[in-house]
Amino acid sequence: MADRQVLFLRGANGEPLQIVRAEGAWLFTRDGRKLLDASSGAIVVNVGQGRPELAELAREQVSSLNYVLPIWLSLARERLVEHLAQWTPPGLDRFFFTSGGSEAVESALKFAFLYHRIRGNTTRTRVISRQLSYHGNTLGALSVSGNRARRADFEHVLFDWPKIPPSYCYRCPWGRTWPGCDLDCAQALETAIAREGADTIAAFIAEPMVGASGGVIAPVAEYWPRLAEICRRHDIVLIADEVMTGFGRTGKRFAVEHWGVVPDIIVGGKGLTGGYVPMGMIAVSRRLTEVCERAGADFMFFTYTAHLLACAIADRVLEIMEREHLVEHAAQIGARLGERLRAELGDHPITGELRGAGLFWGIEVVADRATRQPFAPKLQMARHLMRAAIELGLAVYPAAGMAGEQGGDAIMIAPPFVIGDAEVEFIAATLRRCFDAAARNLS
């Protein structure tokens, strides 16, 4: 029986699963079932669950010092920022901490507005973002999100800011193919800036690879370098939202490293603490923070900014990833996972496109491979596949809406970085069974 006091709890099977224990990449339910968590929760549990080392660290931290005002110094935060500066791209070594990804996105947007205001630009009050994106659940973060379903009930109160299409070759809005096109998806940013007026735009925010709004959509390699060049030329703050892709998920520490791009701000969350405690962060370029520091600007904290327990855990999670070479492992085992998914499902009658990097994979499913026609939205195919996988002991993440008015369905496969070959085989074989059953039911 679900907890009826929780707002609108929606489960995969009508009744939500009740997980009572977890170990590594495996979840154990109250009724005695075992599931492989191939979505790391909400793409969070990168280092796997149930690590005694983190439990012990939490006990030590809480019993010695639990909370100090965020404006005071703390050893736990000091260690974390020193450590993080070794992870983030060069120059991005000023940090601000939050309780999660949405607050971190809000903070990135606020910082961009502040940066311009301090330099006397009070007309730069808008942010360009992309269709098929999710940046969080608070009103500012939802305003820059292009996810139509998640915006729908709040559209009337959100900031009315410009959106451009993402780089999405499978359903290119210009009907063109790469190579051979003019990178119209990047040019769309230039066009939007010209239309709105560069002096009205504070920032541009995008996910390096689209997460749950698209089912892992990676751009062509030339896309992000072009975006960075456009933003720099127009003095627009470039924000890479790496809440989902950051901290090793795509086989690099940050996804922007795939293209050698250094944005002005990186937003992080999820994998930073691997789900052990809530935390988000922004890493901001010193080039920008120095301007604000020189002017004596203030940046108000949240009560839980740089919470000591979260700082201690995040620092240790980074250490664990280094000690166990988990980012390298994500790249290697992720390549193997990609191969096995391709072998089992690449040519499957309902597979439209299989895409991804590291341990971040998506399979967009379609009713017709030749025309790329999506399934009717009322079939809720992504949810259907997720439910079928759960029945077989596998948790994957649904994504929907990437085909716009026509719907669109995908599943995301993003297991913890601690999986091995046996788990890879289980994922590929189980999904094959689900896809076969779905195709049989449809025929």
Ligand SMILES: Cc1ncc(COP(=O)(O)O)c(C=O)c1O
């Ligand atoms: C890319 C991206 N940004 C921001 C968020 C919001 O993070 P949170 O749910 O921790 O507030 C999410 C959550 O899924 C996300 O995927």
